[in-house]
Amino acid sequence: MARLIRTEKEVEGRYEEVWLVVEEDSLDQWPAGPREIVGRDAVRVDGRERATGQAVYTADLAKPGMLHTAVLRSPHPRARVARIDLAPALAMPGVHAAIGPGDIEQLTSDCSFQGEAIAAVCADSLAHARTALRAIVCEFEVLEPLLDPDEAVRQGSLLGEARERSRGDYERGLAEADVVVEAEFRTQVVLHNSMETHQAVVEWMADGVEVHISTQYIWGIRDAVAQGLALPPDKVRIVCHYMGGGFGSKNSPDDYTFIAAELAKRTNRPVKCALTRREENTAAGNRNATIQRLTVGARSDGTLTALGGEFVNAVGWDGWSSGTEGPMQMLYACPNVKTTTYGAKLNLPPMKAFRAPGFVEGTFGLEALLDELATKLDLDPLELRRRNHTEATPEGNEYSGKNLLECYRRAEPHWERRHEVRARSTETVKRGVGMASQIWYGGGGPPSYAWIRVGSDGRATVVTAMQDSGTGTKTAMAQIAAEELGIPLEHVTVTLGDSDRGPYAAISAGSSTTPSMGPAVRAAAADARGQIEDIAEQRGLKGAPVHEVVDVLEDSQILGKGARGPNPTGMQVLTFGVQVAEVAVDIETGEVWVERIAAVHDVGRVINPLGASSQIEGGIIQGIGHTLSEERLHDPATGRLLTTTLDAYKLPTIADVPEIVSELIDEPDTHLTNLGSKGLGEPPIIPTAAAIANAIRDATGADVRRLPISREEMLRALREAETRQKEKVGAPAGV
Amino acid sequence: MQLTVNGHQYEVHGEVGTTLAEALREELSLTGTKIACGEGHCGACTVLVDDEPVLSCITLVHAVDGARVTTIEGLRDHPMIDAFVRSDALQCGFCTPGQIVSAVALVESEPAPTTEQIRHAMAGNLCRCGAYPKIEEAIRTWQG
Known part of the structure; x- marks a missing residue:
């Protein structure tokens, strides 16, 4: 039965209350683990069209x-x-x-x-x-022009109100801390x-x-x-x-x-x-620059007592002030957290959402700060994170599913490599290993719909007016339909991309396409399967393959429809993960190479492991660009942009790619829809920068605090570390 | 002027200043060759001119009068296509025809390239989705 509900809808970490007509999701989830088709590698259903140049893009x-x-x-x-x-x-x-x-x-x-x-x-x-x-x-x-984000905040040139978020008593938390670390992090504009x-x-x-x-x-x-x-x-x-x-x-x-x-x-x-x-x-939009002035307080055993931050999003002339404070608010059990986020309105091109907006930047600041704390406390960074893990949301709500500790456990073999990696350092090239955690949304939501038709040849066509932005969701939808119908993958066609040819489909943003569309496609396929079972019963063919049941239908078609059910009420649907980076730093030139990244993410059930590994690799490679080479520069005097070509703006190439090892927990989120799947588009880019920065600290003792980690930034951080070391050595005993 | 594209002879009437990419896409409707930057920085427009990989967006069509041009449309039966699909070496696919043309040029001269050779030959083909690890795998395993 159709039911009208008032619910929270989340895209890219922004919530709004909406009225929705939802249909009850009466299907039980499939058991965990690979099925006949779902959970197994599938090549892209439109791979050949794209590879041969037959696919007609808008540009064509x-x-x-x-x-x-x-x-x-x-x-x-x-x-x-x-x-x-x-x-x-x-x-x-x-x-x-x-x-x-x-x-x-x-x-x-x-x-x-x-x-x-x-x-x-x-x-x-x-x-x-x-x-x-x-x-x-x-x-x-x-x-x-107004170009300076701090100046914009002083002048009150803001997009929206400053966002104050707080829980517990931050000042008391700081007073209770044995160690306090403060640092300012800056991230650049990325295109x-x-x-x-x-x-x-x-x-x-x-x-x-x-x-x-x-x-x-x-x-x-x-x-x-x-x-x-x-x-x-x-x-x-x-x-x-x-x-x-x-x-x-x-x-x-x-x-x-x-x-x-x-x-x-x-x-x-x-x-x-x-x-x-x-x-x-x-x-065409950008990931805006940020300034993050962060403080962490902890007891000597590593228990966080206070987290605080002032975040300035250099939004540009238009756009929105993204949740840069999100990771600080959400990742750890810390009882006292206070953040203020400003969106500076500047005479610079407007930002747009860019793969986990805010969380990529905020995770760099937070997770680098945590490692600075770990160094001060002489604690293993992974152990520090375990000690501050939270089973419920810091606000006391349930997670629909969370396997972050399992991610940490599976990351251990990669983390253990650090002794061997460090040992490969030379006089001038230092090696080290760093890690960072990931938290993000990715639960998707209603409304989303799919239709399906099955012909007498036993072949099915899924019709929904969604889009495949290159993530492979078309393939994932075909897998889900084929699995539910019990027919081969190559007997399913997915028709998408046209608002006149199919029902409403969700945005492909906020890691939401698979978790929004997948349950609707499965529901449509189940509707058709139910009808096919009725016919089988009447033909005395109960349990027979679909093509045998429908082969007398001639021009008759089985039509199914499905809708995405609601998200669980009172629960937060989030994705989690951890990445471990290995780097080499030339301490004479400041050059940094990423040599290996291991990623373990928890996004519920995996539909297509092959496509998922590609998503992870792509996210990490964009993350490496963000960390080491990409920066849109403007002239600080005139504000004129200096990097408007692919020659000046440095995207990663195939020669910049390290060894990438990826692993997914692949446990269905039992509270989430008939699939238990979350999105994977954004999670892999989130922890990469922090993991690399932390690996650099492990290798050299230097605290990099600015992206991209150019040679200048690397050499600055090395000099600062050297000065600190001298002061420490020179200080009188007992101080 | 005359062009041989994928084995077929064409009479091309580009205005002075027309690039090879424009002639292929607009005059001959061979839109498999993509233009992503239009200034020779990204490799998406790569085609073969007399078997050599060339950036067609900065090659004037008049400069290749009489030449033998191979575009992605001429490589539809090349095993490299299957290798890319099998390895999931593409995501959005917009750079892919250029990647495949560059990869074909590489393996035609070096059928079993080393990782180093692959990275060297392919470094001029940008992929924003970051399909690079699987592009490398596709080229390593193109012979099946």
């Missing part, structure tokens, strides 16, 4: 008569357009239309960050559009740089609008476009069959979609608006 779409767009973006972090003249552009060859400030709300003459859109031109080729763009006359009055840039093709149809877009959230785009264009949502069709990466940056339609829509309307042609790589590095 060429509609008849389609026009191409170039966008004029502010070269200044803060400026007013004093004069603009589009006429010269309109006179250029091949140009069909030009729009500027005032034509749509996404184009402005009041520029608050570099990359903000001012005007756009569409032409019969991209080359013509770009040439015409240069003909636009645009004069700027350049204004003083998503999906290989397919943000783009859309918009065409006005006789009745509504059709939008092909590279997106992680078909249904969110549908709503936002409908609202932006004042159309009923049913008149907006969103299509995304294949997309070339998003990592959190492709959840909204953004300026390019509305620019294409307006130009398409004016020209009565389909219009493509695709960001260039340089625009992608400027105006």
